[in-house]
Amino acid sequence: MKALRTVVIQVASKGLMEKIPVVQADSGRSIDFVITDMTIPTGAAARLYALKPDKTEVYNNCVINNKVISVDLTTQILAVVGKVSCQVQIVSGNDIVTTFEFSLVVDRNIISNSAIESKDEFMALMEAINEVEELKTKNIETIPITFTQAAVRENINTGEIFSTILGKIKKYFADLKAVAFTGDYSDLSNTPIIGNAASQAVADNLTTAVSGSVLDARQGKVLNDKITVVDTTVSEINDNLTPVVLYENWSGTTAANLSDNITNYGKLEIQLVRGAAQAFFSTICIGPKAGQVHAVNTNYYLGNILRFYSALLTLADNKITLGSEYYYNFGAESGNGSGFVITKVVGYKI
Numbered sequence: 001m002k003a004l005r006t007v008v009i010q011v012a013s014k015g016l017m018e019k020i021p022v023v024q025a026d027s028g029r030s031i032d033f034v035i036t037d038m039t040i041p042t043g044a045a046a047r048l049y050a051l052k053p054d055k056t057e058v059y060n061n062c063v064i065n066n067k068v069i070s071v072d073l074t075t076q077i078l079a080v081v082g083k084v085s086c087q088v089q090i091v092s093g094n095d096i097v098t099t100f101e102f103s104l105v106v107d108r109n110i111i112s113n114s115a116i117e118s119k120d121e122f123m124a125l126m127e128a129i130n131e132v133e134e135l136k137t138k139n140i141e142t143i144p145i146t147f148t149q150a151a152v153r154e155n156i157n158t159g160e161i162f163s164t165i166l167g168k169i170k171k172y173f174a175d176l177k178a179v180a181f182t183g184d185y186s187d188l189s190n191t192p193i194i195g196n197a198a199s200q201a202v203a204d205n206l207t208t209a210v211s212g213s214v215l216d217a218r219q220g221k222v223l224n225d226k227i228t229v230v231d232t233t234v235s236e237i238n239d240n241l242t243p244v245v246l247y248e249n250w251s252g253t254t255a256a257n258l259s260d261n262i263t264n265y266g267k268l269e270i271q272l273v274r275g276a277a278q279a280f281f282s283t284i285c286i287g288p289k290a291g292q293v294h295a296v297n298t299n300y301y302l303g304n305i306l307r308f309y310s311a312l313l314t315l316a317d318n319k320i321t322l323g324s325e326y327y328y329n330f331g332a333e334s335g336n337g338s339g340f341v342i343t344k345v346v347g348y349k350i
Helices: 123-135 162-175 217-239
Strands: 002-011 018-024 030-037 044-052 057-060 063-065 066-075 082-092 095-098 102-107 244-253 256-259 267-274 280-287 291-302 304-313 317-331 334-337 340-348
Touching: 018 030, 044 063, 066 082, 066 291, 244 256, 244 267, 256 340, 317 340
Parallel strands: 002 030, 018 102
Antiparallel strands: 030 066, 044 057, 044 082, 063 066, 082 095, 082 102, 244 340, 256 317, 267 280, 267 340, 291 304, 304 317, 317 334
């Protein structure tokens, strides 16, 4: 049986505080304080402090249910007739909020056996001491811990209570996917499509022709080395195909001194010119070496006459000399010719 009184109070502003009438020495009275301007954090504690007219004190625990703080009025709180000054203290971590002072007005109880000795009552402290003493007799590893999973993932912070820390840790575990515990690729989500390469045979060579095999990554270096060799070879070929001018003089000469030895080249191109460009032709000499070669041309017309020319060239290491010349007019005359000169000599490495 409880005689319940509900009182609406604020903690942010004082306002008008009620004077709550009660009767001396009663033990069945309770007050529900409804806090309207503050949300009470989960895990907070509340305690009633009361100062009686005879200066004895009471410090007792309260019960919190959402915004309601319930206080049981003990016989000690109501032991002395008169005004009992009260405050409710709310504690959450390092934060403390205390209500503004309100009064219990204790009326005299005329029943003869109601008189009790007024003394200090510190039930909140005694309960805390009893809890500590009880802990001393228990193995802390076997004490159940009550906590609630945090709503969002966030890091733990110094100064937080143990139940809050455990709630945050539980949130991290709850958000982990199955792959965190199995390590299986099949438990991954949003994975790329890689086909069935992982199940194929691996070839560590460049000769395997088995269908479905995949190439070992080490063969990448082998391929790169081969590409380097090909690049080097192509570069050398390009260098060999680049023409090197060994002699050039458009005035011409019958004895051309070359800038390099003819044996360093796989091919020579020798250009001959007769007169003021009346006739010119080039001859190709493959694998040049010291000795004599004939330079011939049949593509020169003298008027309407197709003329065939032949010139004897003498090749030395660094010199080419023009010897006797001969011509033949198709359908006409033939004989010894003269007047040709060497105007240009080009060498090719290959």
